Amino acid sequence: MTNPDFDxxxxxxxxxxxxxxxxxxxxxxxxxxxxxxxxxxxxxxxxEQQITSVRIFKTIERPExxxxxxxxxxxxxxxxxxxxxxxxxxxxxISRWVTLLLADRVDMFESILLDxxxxxxxxxxxxxxxxxxxxxxxEKGFMPRGWYPVIAVGIVGLFAxxxxxxxxxxKKRFATFSDEFKKVA
Amino acid sequence: MLAMTYRGxxxxxxxxxxxxxxxxxxxxxxxxxxxxxxxSDLHIYHGLLPDTRIGSTFGHEFVGVVEEVGPTVxxxxxxxxxxxxxxxxxxxxxxxxxSLYGNCENTNPNSSIGAGFFGYSHTTGGYDGGQAEYVRxxxxxxxxxxxxxxxSEDDAxxxxxxxxTGYQAAEMGDIKAGDTVIVFGAGPxxxxxxxxxxxxxxxxxxxxxxxxxRLEFVQNYAQVETVNFAQVDDIIMTLKKMTDWxxxxxxxxxxxxxADGDWLQTLAGVRMKLSGGATTALGWAIESCRKxxxxxxxxxxxxxxNLVPMGTAMNKGLTMRMNQCNVKRYLPRLIExxxxxxxxxxxxxxxxxxxxxxxxxxxxxxxxxxHCIKTVLIPPKAA
Numbered sequence: 001m002t003n004p005d006f007d008x009x010x011x012x013x014x015x016x017x018x019x020x021x022x023x024x025x026x027x028x029x030x031x032x033x034x035x036x037x038x039x040x041x042x043x044x045x046x047x048e049q050q051i052t053s054v055r056i057f058k059t060i061e062r063p064e065x066x067x068x069x070x071x072x073x074x075x076x077x078x079x080x081x082x083x084x085x086x087x088x089x090x091x092x093x094i095s096r097w098v099t100l101l102l103a104d105r106v107d108m109f110e111s112i113l114l115d116x117x118x119x120x121x122x123x124x125x126x127x128x129x130x131x132x133x134x135x136x137x138x139e140k141g142f143m144p145r146g147w148y149p150v151i152a153v154g155i156v157g158l159f160a161x162x163x164x165x166x167x168x169x170x171k172k173r174f175a176t177f178s179d180e181f182k183k184v185a
Numbered sequence: 186m187l188a189m190t191y192r193g194x195x196x197x198x199x200x201x202x203x204x205x206x207x208x209x210x211x212x213x214x215x216x217x218x219x220x221x222x223x224x225s226d227l228h229i230y231h232g233l234l235p236d237t238r239i240g241s242t243f244g245h246e247f248v249g250v251v252e253e254v255g256p257t258v259x260x261x262x263x264x265x266x267x268x269x270x271x272x273x274x275x276x277x278x279x280x281x282x283x284s285l286y287g288n289c290e291n292t293n294p295n296s297s298i299g300a301g302f303f304g305y306s307h308t309t310g311g312y313d314g315g316q317a318e319y320v321r322x323x324x325x326x327x328x329x330x331x332x333x334x335x336x337s338e339d340d341a342x343x344x345x346x347x348x349x350t351g352y353q354a355a356e357m358g359d360i361k362a363g364d365t366v367i368v369f370g371a372g373p374x375x376x377x378x379x380x381x382x383x384x385x386x387x388x389x390x391x392x393x394x395x396x397x398x399r400l401e402f403v404q405n406y407a408q409v410e411t412v413n414f415a416q417v418d419d420i421i422m423t424l425k426k427m428t429d430w431x432x433x434x435x436x437x438x439x440x441x442x443x444a445d446g447d448w449l450q451t452l453a454g455v456r457m458k459l460s461g462g463a464t465t466a467l468g469w470a471i472e473s474c475r476k477x478x479x480x481x482x483x484x485x486x487x488x489x490x491n492l493v494p495m496g497t498a499m500n501k502g503l504t505m506r507m508n509q510c511n512v513k514r515y516l517p518r519l520i521e522x523x524x525x526x527x528x529x530x531x532x533x534x535x536x537x538x539x540x541x542x543x544x545x546x547x548x549x550x551x552x553x554x555x556h557c558i559k560t561v562l563i564p565p566k567a568a
Contacts, residue, residue, distance in 0.1 A: 004429070006363035015408050017525075019384070022385060029511065033283040040276030041276050042277040047209075050209040052208065059294065061297040062297055066290070066310075068208075070307070070311030071311070072242070086236075091297060098235075098458075100236045101458060105193075111239040112193075126544055129197075132546075136555040
């Protein structure tokens with residue numbers, strides 16, 4: 001105990017419920033491993049196996065597919081091929097996780113393409129919830145802080161590009177003017 | 186039915202999806218009446234968790250009404266008001282028999298590191314989550330709990346993850362009477378970890394964050410001291426000075442993979458994804474804990490590697506405990522705390538919005554706009 005000013009009576013008076021679970025027997029997670037007091041609700045030794053026609057990936061660190069699993073968003077396209085490759089690797093390998101992350105990004109582009117083809121492309125502005133940005137961001141500035149460098153670089157880039165274009169035009173104009181001047185002279 | 190769907194990093198929308206069906210004899214279909222955004226939802230919203238597929242529905246904190254049950258379900262019937270723990274557990278495996286429901290080995294075929302979770306990528310089993318009008322709940326006889334009469338759905342929905350997770354965080358710290366506890370993160374889990382530290386008899390509780398509005402909230406809600414790490418030169422020195430230069434007895438990491446405070450960690454772990462997130466808060470927990478103290482970790486990190494000061498932890502003789510929350514084992518005690526009025530979980534809810542505004546809700550929570558702490562989404566059929 002490192003707090004020299006500890007006063008349990010004052011704390012109990014000030015804080016509702018202070019010390020209610022001070023005794024280990026009042027802490028549900030003590031000891032760490034224990035047989036559940038009132039059972040778990042399971043009335044089976046081994047759960048029945050879920051059947052599905054959806055393709056389910058299984059980690060190679062398990063002997064078989066688990067009795068239940070989710071069936072949402074079956075693998076598809078190039079991202080599906082990448083995920084298939086990733087699931088052939090052990091979970092301790094970084095390449096497994098990086099391949100899955102890359103597959104997620106490929107999946108995103110595939111989905112955008114599919115949305116456009118099917119004519120149901122969403123509005124990225126509203127999907128990103130940026131409406132709330134305009135309504136709510138008062139005290140913190142107008143855009144997320146992470147965008148500031150991007151915006152700054154963008155503005156500087158645009159300015160530099162417009163200067164370059166302007167200078168090119170001026171050069172050209174001056175060259176044309178000089179040629180005409182020479183002709184007249 | 187209407188369901189939130191993930192479209193890519195920072196993009197979600199509401200889509201029409203088929204109503205889920207019974208796929209296993211012990212399944213139930215729940216009509217969702219309240220569902221929350223969780224801080225860990227932000228990790229998948231930001232595209233940090235591998236195998237988060239486009240079209241997935243997030244949401245692992247939800248309550249609702251039983252709509253349909255599978256042929257072997259005994260404990261629930263249509264019409265029951267239930268809350269559903271975020272982790273899916275079989276109740277009969279090696280781990281469930283030891284009350285370690287968060288480590289169930291029968292619900293996640295995709296990875297051996299954890300159990301299946303609702304709406305949290307295919308790395309945790311590929312289940313659709315509760316940010317929808319309906320959700321499929323496997324092992325309905327094991328996970329769901331009936332909401333007691335007199336308990337509001339707003340209180341109940343916070344018993345499906347954040348309150349038990351915060352409580353387990355404090356419990357894993359093995360708090361003794363008078364201990365000084367530092368909680369890193371003033372989000373919902375950090376708030377409940379602080380509150381639970383008092384229940385366990387802490388003598389002093391300090392919460393660290395950089396959002397002033399969150400620190401102000403936790404000061405009032407949990408009667409704790411606070412430190413804004415962005416307003417001090419060196420957070421470790423500040424905390425050591427506050428704790429007689431020794432450090433705290435117990436430090437809790439309630440932040441996880443997207444911690445701010447160290448640009449190198451953020452660059453490597455969050456921007457470049459060279460490791461499973463920024464371990465800044467965990468590093469601070471290790472540094473500011475006293476020798477032979479306890480560090481408890483409930484912040485979520487990605488696999489497989491992280492930059493953690495293990496040398497410091499070893500030399501200080503720290504005990505480190507961590508786990509996903511075994512929600513089911515905590516429910517009876519936490520329901521008692523709620524019903525007795527010791528803790529009022531729903532007080533942390535700052536936003537109640539229709540499910541249709543899910544995109545705005547994610548952005549508001551992610552960018553900490555409008556003093557957002559906890560958002561509850563209400564599907565149209567529950568309004």
